[in-house]
Amino acid sequence: MGLNSTFRSGYVALIGRPNAGKSTLLNRLVGEKIAAVSNKPQTTRHRIKGIVTKDDGQIVFVDTPGVHKPGYLLNRRMMAAVHDAILSVDLVVLMRDASVSTGNGDRFVLDMVKNSGKEAIAVLNKVDKLKDKEVLLPLIDMYSNEYGFKEIIPISALKGDAVDSLLSNIIGHLPQGEAIFDEDELTDQPLRILIAEMVREQILGKTGEEIPYVTAVITEKFDESDPKLTRIYCAIYVEKPSQKKIIIGKQGRRLKQIGTNARKQIEELLQNKVYLQLFVKVVKDWRNQERQLNELGVDG
Ligand SMILES: Nc1nc2c(ncn2[C@@H]2O[C@H](COP(=O)(O)OP(=O)(O)OP(=O)(O)O)[C@@H](O)[C@H]2O)c(=O)[nH]1
Ligand SMILES: [Mg+2]
Structure with missing residues (x-):
């Protein structure tokens, strides 16, 4: 990979509401189970790095807890981890469950990412659950016209649909640079x-x-x-x-x-x-x- 002069690398935060499928995507991209996944909200409690190395780039994903209203100290720490992650990365991947309608929680996350001023792309997940793919159109419209996203990518993290093209798309947004981690490293989790x-x-x-x-x-x-x-x-x-x-x-x-x-x-x-x-x-x-x-x- 050293021969490739356009090798890119960088950090990418996975941000979204609880249950959007962030950790499912992380596990799929890394190819190993490194993050817990469940149908209960707030499964992820701390930042988890997952490293993906391809011929043309290396992405260090930062999986984060789902964005929610903090009550306990635990939850306040979880949300601080989300804010830190957004600020420390090269690109934000804002993920949502496209099979449920837009709520206040979605707008909250959208505003949070928009206000951070970070470069971001949107991922509409769980398309395998949609009987009618047309429901994606108003969502795409809202994300592009109201929130100014240039890239809006529908995927299924569970089935793997469009996950490879998402990966190439992300690499294209990263700065040129050498690999940050050894290519056989998959996570920072002890x-x-x-x-x-x-x-x-x-x-x-x-x-x-x-x-x-x-x-x-x-x-x-x-x-x-x-x-x-x-x-x-x-x-x-x-x-x-x-x-x-x-x-x-x-x-x-x-x-x-x-x-x-x-x-x-x-x-x-x-x-x-x-x-x-x-x-x-x-x-x-x-x-x-x-x-x-x-x-x-x-x-x-
Ligand atoms: N049908 C379908 N289910 C999915 C997909 N992606 C994730 N899921 C399911 O959605 C649930 C939540 O997935 P997680 O990956 O734990 O979601 P998360 O965004 O990491 O959630 P938090 O850690 O709580 O923020 C699990 O039951 C997954 O199996 C998908 O593409 N299609
Ligand atoms: Mg998670």
């Missing part, structure tokens, strides 16, 4: 965080509305002393004993299922056999505690 996120993703998938917001996962021990079996111990934080009961489930069945599914994913990640032990801790009001959030690695 192994301990990737593991904790795989456990958290299983919890989000297996519990109802309340639990996702009161749960955090931390990898407390990572023991590689036996080369044939990696031993991992993760703590699951909740805020109340009743929430602990929900996660554990009847006769421990839910926690066991969460553990089995997460272990399979972690084995794939590590390419090794894994023993995974999960335990649930009640920590009152952790979402408002400076120290707990620091320990959990939520951007401050």
Whole structure:
């Protein structure tokens, strides 16, 4: 790639409302599962870098938490991470779910990106859900005429539709320059965080509305002393004993299922056999505690 004189590189922030599909796109582009994905809003809690290297350029994507109204300290930190990401990148990719109608939340994100003055392109995601592609036309009209976007690209992050052309389009917007990271590097996330996120993703998938917001996962021990079996111990934080009961489930069945599914994913990640032990801790009001959030690695 050094031979190519027009190699481009830079940082690109993925910005959008919760559930737009930002992390789904990140995982697809990177080609590995590095970010948790779920149908619950606010799945992503901190900035995650995903690195994509092509013949003609390298993109360092910055996945961010979905833009929402902050209540807890946790959420304020999440939104600070979004603002920082916008300001620190070369290009913003503003993503939205094109299968739901425009709401105040969409306008809020649009204004936020517009007011930042950053170069931005719009991505209309989940086109696979549209029975009638004509519904894209008024959206494209609004994004181009009202908000001045020059590029508006409909995709399906889930199915991969138009994702390659999005990638070339993004590279075209980046400044000329050498690769920032080694081409075999995929993410900045330490192994301990990737593991904790795989456990958290299983919890989000297996519990109802309340639990996702009161749960955090931390990898407390990572023991590689036996080369044939990696031993991992993760703590699951909740805020109340009743929430602990929900996660554990009847006769421990839910926690066991969460553990089995997460272990399979972690084995794939590590390419090794894994023993995974999960335990649930009640920590009152952790979402408002400076120290707990620091320990959990939520951007401050
Ligand atoms: N049908 C369809 N579903 C999608 C597509 N992209 C994402 N999804 C689904 O939308 C949900 C949210 O996806 P995420 O990638 O977690 O969304 P996010 O924008 O990262 O959400 P936050 O981290 O909460 O901000 C998941 O259930 C995905 O499977 C798509 O192109 N088509
Ligand atoms: Mg996400």
